[in-house]
Amino acid sequence: MQTEIGTDIAKAKMILERGGLVAIPTETVYGLAANALDPLAVARIFEAKNRPAFDPLIVHISKFKELYKYTSSSLDKLGKIANKFWPGPLTILVPKNDRIPDIVTSGSERVGIRVPGHPLTLELLSTLDFPVAAPSANPFTYISPTTARHVYDQLNGRVDYILDGGPSRVGVESTIVGMEGNEMVVYRKGGLEIEELQAVFEGTIRINDFSDSNPQAPGMLKKHYSPDKRVLLLTDDTRLEECDKDKTGLLRYSSPVTGFSSQFVLSEKADLKEAAARLFEGLRYLDKCPIDTVFIEFVPEAGLGRAINDRLRRTLAEE
Known part of the structure; x- marks a missing residue:
């Protein structure tokens, strides 16, 4: 069965509410979304992407205030950074509460959360009673998609609907940051420039490189984004x-x-x-x-x- 591409937010909402998968546009790349609070729906993401269970997912919310529904921390410095750059290509890694299933974080006590900067997806998220988990909508380790057609070419038949929001404006995934003590750590370099963070963060910023297994954050695996050549x-x-x-x-x-x-x-x-x-x-x-x-x-x-x-x-x- 071929996957439909369209702009029907009501249809995307219905599919997500019943535990299905919807490819969503963001300003970075297209994501493969499911109800982040439903472990069975999240498991479908791993299955569709052939993604290993040790690689955690990013949770997408519609506005900054929703952040406090899913974290057990007061956030302080990270909250100020997120409030400044959201919606936008920034993911913050924060302590999760029990509402976020362990499958989303691959057992980690921290979860990556962001507000995406795409009007169509923000409109969809605002209609939902739950956040969505959404890694890039491509088979594991392959090239990330920046158009609806890219998603179709890679995941046709494995995703229930593709929400078409045009080409991604930024084109690389979000920057992921977290706190270790008083130090901010960049776990993944991405669409928000390090210089922009340095301009507003009062303290030390350390840049981490990738890891081979059991990554602390999404997108840290060494082998990724690879063509077949x-x-x-x-x-x-x-x-x-x-x-x-x-x-x-x-x-x-x-x-x-x-x-x-x-x-x-x-x-x-x-x-x-x-x-x-x-x-x-x-x-x-x-x-x-x-x-x-x-x-x-x-x-x-x-x-x-x-x-x-x-x-x-x-x-x-x-x-």
Whole structure:
């Protein structure tokens, strides 16, 4: 049975209320949503994505005040940060209360929560009596979707409805932060720039890298966002003239290379926001090309470039 794509919020609401799965648009990427308070519905997410049970999910709410329904902490500094950047590409990791099932957090005592910055999904969330758990709507470790069609191509028949909100504006997943003592920890680099956090947080910010198993937060696994091709890093020492140009693809930051028909330029203007929005589209395009190998180029390690390079490093990671 084929999955329908549409903009019917009432239909999406009905499906979620009966324990089904709905792909939802957000400003970062499309998410695969289920009732976060229903363990059986959440289990369907893991099944549809073939996602390991040790990888926790992010909970989405419609407004800041709802945060206090699901946490056992007063939050203090994290609450102030969330109140400033929500709706937006920021997830905060907070102590959960008993309303959040353990399956959502993979047994962790903390849960990732955010208010997404997409009007269609915010409207849907405002009609529900529960939050939704929603990781990216793609098979586990594959490229995240930034359009409804991407979701359809990957999960047709495994999701009950796809809510079409157009292309994702940001294009990389949310930044995830939490507190360890008086120190803020960035567990995942994402759509909210580290510089924006540093401008408002009075204290030390530590940036964590990925982990191989039992991650503390969603999106920390080392191998992720990967096309099915062989992926190599393009450096100054790479001898592209020796490559088989018919079997080799390039993911470039701002300028193409003559002679390669299979290549994708993230931003001809060298604009990191545009590059972030087009990153997964580029990886998806190259994955469909009749080639064996993809060379990827890092972007400047600043602003959103940190999140882009984080995703690119994970495409290079060994299994």
